[in-house]
Amino acid sequence: MRSIALASALVALWACPTFATQFSSMFASTSHDFGTVARAAKTEHRFYFDNPYDQPIHVRSVRTSCGCTTPIVETHDVPPKGRGSILARFNTDTHTGQRGATLTVTFDKPSFAEVQLHVKGYIRTDVVFNPGEAAFGSVQQGKQKSIDVVLDYAGRSDWQITGLTTNDTYLSATAREASRGNGRVRYNISLTMAEESPTGPYQSELIVQTNDRKLTRVPLRVMANVVAGITASPTTVSLGDILAGDPIKQLILLKGQQSFLVKSIESDVFDIESNLSDEPKSLQPIQLILRAKEAEFGKEIRGFIRFETSLADRPQIDIGAVFRLKTPALVSADSGEGED
Incomplete structure (x- = not known):
């Protein structure tokens, strides 16, 4: 009887609203409004949560109250001080109109708790993007890349795009009317990533402004992965304590998207010797001999080593x-000078 009573007490404790409140506070936010989106537009939102405990957190499952939203547990196990996420995917291809869903996230470690997340949005039936997002794929840094997205509208004969806006300085876009007739309008939207775009995963949003009386804004998600035309390994040379003028060998690997030559090497803190290859290759191993220039003793010195290549862009x-x-x-002292 004592075992049963203890088990019942533990279940009651785990189900206590206090734990749900504590777990809910781990989330940066528990609700999201997708706003007004086009039909078939790829529309997602990540709910991030941080583990403040000194033991791992485990997400057992997540369920939804509406088929308009598909929830996905992206991180089942989150270590102490780690971060996890729940992805909410708005199913704009199978649902229309005003929609909302409650996503119930179930945790079973370090204790049992449930947290409810809320999403909502309005899926238009008259506007469709094809494809559903502006996906640039891989973009080489230093080179512009453009893609096209088609917008189809069905409804008013005088409907039109009045402007395109974005808060991102690396993204530009133009719209051109392709056809109009029988209450249907088609626009070709051209998007361009700037050559100055920083490396790494890229996500932004283009707002299509229209002359609708109420729903004047339609968002289009923009995705890309900007890769450097050339990369170096290591990215930083850490040498610790060294002697001025003493030679130090250091191997550097340069990797490019295409074959290239290394034309020269310079540094603000080292005198450098190296034998540069005269054979263009996409992978260039470079053996450097570094000699530190005179500087203040005992103080940390930071500088750069610059490689000039034959690549046209960057x-x-x-x-x-x-x-x-x-x-x-x-x-x-280190050399033992001064001893008899």
Whole structure:
């Protein structure tokens, strides 16, 4: 009887609203409004949560109250001080009109708790993007890339796009009317990523402004992955304590999207020797001999090593350098000078 009573007490404790409140506070937000979106537009939102405990958190499951939204557990196990996420995918291809859903996230470690997340949005039936998002795929840094998205509208004969806006300086777009007739309008939207776009995953949004009387804004999600034309390994040379003028060997690997030559190497903190290859290759291993220039002893010194390449776009790449120069006293002590 005592075992049954203890088990009942534990179940009651786990189901206590206090735990749900604690777990709910882990989420940066528990609700999201998708706003007004076009039919078939790819529409998603991530709910992030942080584990404040000194033990792992486990997400057992997530369920939805409406088929208009598909919830996905992206991180089942979250270590202490780690971050997890729940993805809410708005099913704009199978549902229309005003929609909303409650997503119930169930945790079973370190204790049992349920947290409810809420999403809502309005899915238009008269506006369709094809494809459902502007997906650039892989974009090489230093080169522009453009893609096209088609917008189809069915309804008013005088409907039109009045403007395109984005808060992103790396994205530009234009719209051109392709056809009009029988209450149907088609626009070709051309989007361009700038050559200055920073490397890494990229996500933004283009707002299509229209002359609708009420629903004047239609968002289009923009995705890309910007890759550098050339990368270096390592990205920083950390040498610790060194002597001014002493030779230090360091191997650097440069990798490009196409074959290239390394034309010259310079640095603000090192004198550099190297034998550069005269054979164009996409992978260039470079053996450097570094000699630190005179600088203040005992102080951390930071600088760069710059490689000039034959690539037409963004031909330079810099890597970092950090070290300290040993003081003469330390050099004398380390070398054992002054002994009889």
